[in-house]
Structures are given as structure tokens and as C-alpha cells.
Amino acid sequence: MSKLVGILKESHPGERRVALIPASVTALQRLDLALRVESGAGVEAGFPDAAYEQAGAGIAASRDEVLRESEILLQVRTLGANPEAGAADLEALRRDAILVGFAEPLTAHEQTRALAQQGVSLLAMELIPRITRAQSMDALSSMATVAGYKAVLLAADALPRMFPMLMTAAGTVTAARVFVVGAGVAGLQAIATAKRLGAIVRAYDVRPAVKEQVESLGASFVEMDLETERAEGSGGYAKAMGEEFYRRQREMMGEVLESSDVVITTAAVPGKRSPVLLTGEMVARMAPGSVVVDLAAERGGNCELTAPGETREQDGVRILGPANVPSQVPYHASQMYAKNLTTLLQHLVTDGEPVLDSDDEITAGILVTRNGEVVHPQVREAMGATAGAE
Numbered sequence: 458m459s460k461l462v463g464i465l466k467e468s469h470p471g472e473r474r475v476a477l478i479p480a481s482v483t484a485l486q487r488l489d490l491a492l493r494v495e496s497g498a499g500v501e502a503g504f505p506d507a508a509y510e511q512a513g514a515g516i517a518a519s520r521d522e523v524l525r526e527s528e529i530l531l532q533v534r535t536l537g538a539n540p541e542a543g544a545a546d547l548e549a550l551r552r553d554a555i556l557v558g559f560a561e562p563l564t565a566h567e568q569t570r571a572l573a574q575q576g577v578s579l580l581a582m583e584l585i586p587r588i589t590r591a592q593s594m595d596a597l598s599s600m601a602t603v604a605g606y607k608a609v610l611l612a613a614d615a616l617p618r619m620f621p622m623l624m625t626a627a628g629t630v631t632a633a634r635v636f637v638v639g640a641g642v643a644g645l646q647a648i649a650t651a652k653r654l655g656a657i658v659r660a661y662d663v664r665p666a667v668k669e670q671v672e673s674l675g676a677s678f679v680e681m682d683l684e685t686e687r688a689e690g691s692g693g694y695a696k697a698m699g700e701e702f703y704r705r706q707r708e709m710m711g712e713v714l715e716s717s718d719v720v721i722t723t724a725a726v727p728g729k730r731s732p733v734l735l736t737g738e739m740v741a742r743m744a745p746g747s748v749v750v751d752l753a754a755e756r757g758g759n760c761e762l763t764a765p766g767e768t769r770e771q772d773g774v775r776i777l778g779p780a781n782v783p784s785q786v787p788y789h790a791s792q793m794y795a796k797n798l799t800t801l802l803q804h805l806v807t808d809g810e811p812v813l814d815s816d817d818e819i820t821a822g823i824l825v826t827r828n829g830e831v832v833h834p835q836v837r838e839a840m841g842a843t844a845g846a847e
Contacts, residue, residue: 459491460809462802463527465520466498468542469534471780473501473787476531476558478795482512485802489809491515495523502787524549529811531798532558535579536572537565552576555811557798559583559596562825562836563728569836573826578813582797583727584833586822593800594819598642599793604782605646605723608750609635611782612719613654615748615768615775621655632657636713637676638734638759639723640667643752647721648676659713663706681709703732711739718744722759723752728839735760737771745773754778 462485464477475498477485482492492514496506506516517523524530524546536543537560550556553576560581562569572579582596592598612635613620622632635651637644640662648671651658658676662668668678714720714735720743725731731753740749740762751763758778762771766780783790804819805811815821815832825833831840 459489460528460806460811461526462490462492462529462531463517463523464492464494464498464514464531465523465546466495467533467539468545469539469781470542471784472534472539473784474533474791474794475499475502475504475787476533476791476794476798478502478504478791479508479512479514480792481795481799482509482514484799486513488802488806490529490802490806493517493523493527495520499791502791504791520546521549525551527551527554529555529557529802532556533794534558535560535581537561537568537581540565540568543568547571547575550575550577554578555580555813557582557801560825562833563839566840569825569831569840573829573831576829577826578824578828579826580801580823581825581833582801582823584823584825584835585797585801586818588818591819591822594797594804596794596797599797600783600790601642601723602646603786603790603793604752605643605648606650607782607785608643608647608721608723608752608779609650609654611777611779612721612748612750615750615777616719617746618718619655620651633718634659634716635719635721636660636679636717637721637723638662638710639725640664640671641723641725643723644721645670645674647723648674651719651721652676656719659717661710661713679713681706703734707734707736707739710734711742714739715742715744717747719748719750721750721752724759725753725756728835730757731759733757733759733761735762737762740774740776741772743772743774747774749774749776751776751778752782755780 494509494514495517535558555578557580562581585594620633623630633656635656635658637647637660640660652675660671660676661679671678751758751760753759754763754765762776763778765778769776
């Protein structure tokens with residue numbers, strides 16, 4: 458009998474994405490998996506129940522049915538990334554279920570332990586290793602692509618001027634000047650989008666190796682005389698630096714901000730609070746009407762004036778702290794995430810059976826709980842550090 462894969466309607470407030478789209482159903486059926494979808498799961502992303510049924514998935518009579526019967530459960534936000542609303546699902550989960558989704562395991566320790574105690578095998582999508590053969594499973598990069606694109610549109614909407622240079626009968630409209638801080642996946646997509654809208658774009662990253670990527674998109678790379686050779690961590694992420702480094706960085710960055718109409722910050726360190734790169738004093742040096750879009754708002758923000766989920770104004774500058782940006786583009790965010798999950802299941806499932814091989818680099822990288830225990834070394838270390846601080 459085919460293993461049952463369940464798709465839930467996301468319960469986190471404002472979450473409009475869905476874990477699997479109808480176009481992915483056939484690929485999972487080829488793995489000898491059966492699909493059951495909670496009614497309405499994909500509606501807000503643009504995928505009605507009828508589309509799932511037409512693709513060959515079943516529509517469940519209730520949420521509880523999906524929770525109780527699914528041997529593999531796919532979500533965008535599992536309990537760790539949805540601690541309040543997600544708690545209502547915990548007791549209904551099958552004890553032998555495999556739960557796949559974003560889980561915040563490095564910080565959501567209580568929720569991770571609860572899933573372990575429930576007997577659930579948790580696979581955290583944010584822990585996908587950044588290696589070549591896992592690129593098509595890298596959900597963080599997929600969502601960062603969406604966020605980088607949307608950040609520019611949010612900035613363009615908030616800015617009281619147009620992005621492109623225009624030669625009109627009424628005179629010349631000068632191009633907006635955009636400064637992108639952080640040239641990871643989100644930053645590079647923001648650069649590309651701002652350039653397509655006609656802005657003059659500059660970018661900065663603590664990793665000098667990304668200069669070529671920035672310039673290939675038509676932006677200028679801002680050089681700062683800082684110790685950058687130690688700033689790249691594992692997997693291509695920037696790593697946390699000391700406060701003295703950030704202090705000097707803020708001093709040098711302030712001059713660039715003065716001549717920028719839009720600043721988009723994207724700097725994040727996995728499992729930690731985002732570094733503060735923009736102080737209130739720096740923002741005060743920007744011209745009235747300028748805009749800051751802080752994509753790190755949910756992890757504390759790169760700007761000290763950021764309020765997660767809110768827009769603030771300080772000295773005439775608008776500071777946007779958008780939350781869950783990929784959910785604002787739910788159709789394509791869901792499409793990309795579904796592809797990540799489908800590829801992961803194609804890697805895990807053999808002859809209709811999911812195989813959690815701890816000797817496999819990808820599986821070991823994302824397997825957080827199993828057989829009632831937290832098994833991921835980095836998560837166990839983070840839990841130990843927290844317990845030691847209490």
C-alpha cells in the first residue's frame with residue numbers, strides 16, 4: 458500500500474504559501490506515494506481543491522484526518538516556525554510520521570523537543586546543506602530569491618519618486634539610487650530587480666568574493682577597508698563578526714547612505730540575531746523621503762529602528778520591516794518550495810519507502826529528531842548552550 462503524503466493548510470497568521478502544488482502531484486505518484494490535501498490548503502496561493510483532485514490527489518474531510526493518517530507530512534511552517542497555532546496539531550501527529558518543513562531548530566528548542574517526544578522524525582528545510590547535489594532542494598535560497606525581488610517592489614512603492622531615468626518634455630527625471638547591503642541570494646535578486654527598474658545600484662558585502670557577481674548584474678561594488686578574509690562562514694554564508702568590526706563597518710557605510718534613496722538590507726546569520734548595520738544616527742543622514750527595507754526584520758533587523766511587521770518613519774525616512782516576505786508572492790513562492798520538497802522526496806524515497814540514511818550527507822544535514830531523540834549535532838549543541846546559560 459502506498460505511503461500517504463499529507464498537505465496541510467498553513468495555520469501561521471498571514472501565511473499564504475502551500476507546501477505542494479498540483480503540478481508536483483504526478484512526480485510524487487511516480488514514487489508510489491499517495492497524496493491527501495486538506496481542503497483549502499492551496500487557495501490563497503492560487504491553487505483550488507479542484508486542481509489537486511484533477512492532478513490525482515485526494516481532498517481530506519478534515520485537518521485531523523491529514524494529521525492522523527499521513528505517514529509523511531509536508532508543511533511550509535512546522536511547529537518550530539509556527540509555535541502558537543502549530544501547537545494545536547501536535548497531539549494529532551502520528552508517532553511514526555516524517556515531518557518536513559521550515560522548523561527553526563537552532564532556536565525553537567522547546568518545540569523541537571516536543572516533536573521528538575511525539576516520536577516524529579523532523580526534517581528541517583533550512584538545514585539543507587549548500588552542496589552542489591542539494592541545490593534543487595535549497596528552500597532558503599528559493600525563498601530568498603522571492604524576498605529579494607519583492608523587497609525592491611516594496612521600496613519602489615514607498616519611495617516618492619520613480620526608479621528609472623526618464624527624458625520627458627517636462628524635463629529629465631534622474632534615476633533612483635539603490636544601495637543593497639548583503640549580496641547573498643536575496644541581495645543579488647534585489648540588485649537584479651532594481652537594475653531592471655532602471656535604478657543606479659550599489660552593493661556591499663563583507664565577503665569580497667561576491668564582487669564579481671555584483672558587477673555582473675550591472676551594480677557597483679562598494680569597497681570598504683575592513684578585515685574581510687575571515688567573514689565567510691560555511692556554505693557560503695556570512696558569519697557573525699565582532700562588535701568592533703560592525704562598528705567600523707557602520708562608520709564607513711554612513712557615507713554611502715547619505716547619497717542613497719533606497720537601502721535594502723539582507724544580512725542574516727543562521728540561527729542567530731541579525732547584525733545591526735544601520736543605526737538611527739546613520740538613518741538620520743539620509744535625505745527625507747528615502748526608504749529602508751529591512752529583510753532581516755524577523756530576526757531582529759539590520760537597522761536598529763526596524764519594527765518587525767511595521768513601517769516606521771524617522772526624520773522623514775521610512776523604515777520598512779516586512780515579515781514573511783515570500784508569503785506576499787504566494788503563487789511562485791509555493792511553486793519553488795514545492796519543487797524543493799519534491800526533489801528532496803525523490804532523494805529520500807526508494808521503492809515507495811522513505812529512507813532516512815544518516816550516512817547520507819543531505820539526510821544527515823536536515824534530520825533533527827528521530828526515535829524520540831534530537832539527533833542533529835548542531836541543534837543538540839545549541840540546546841546545550843541554552844541549557845548551560847539558564
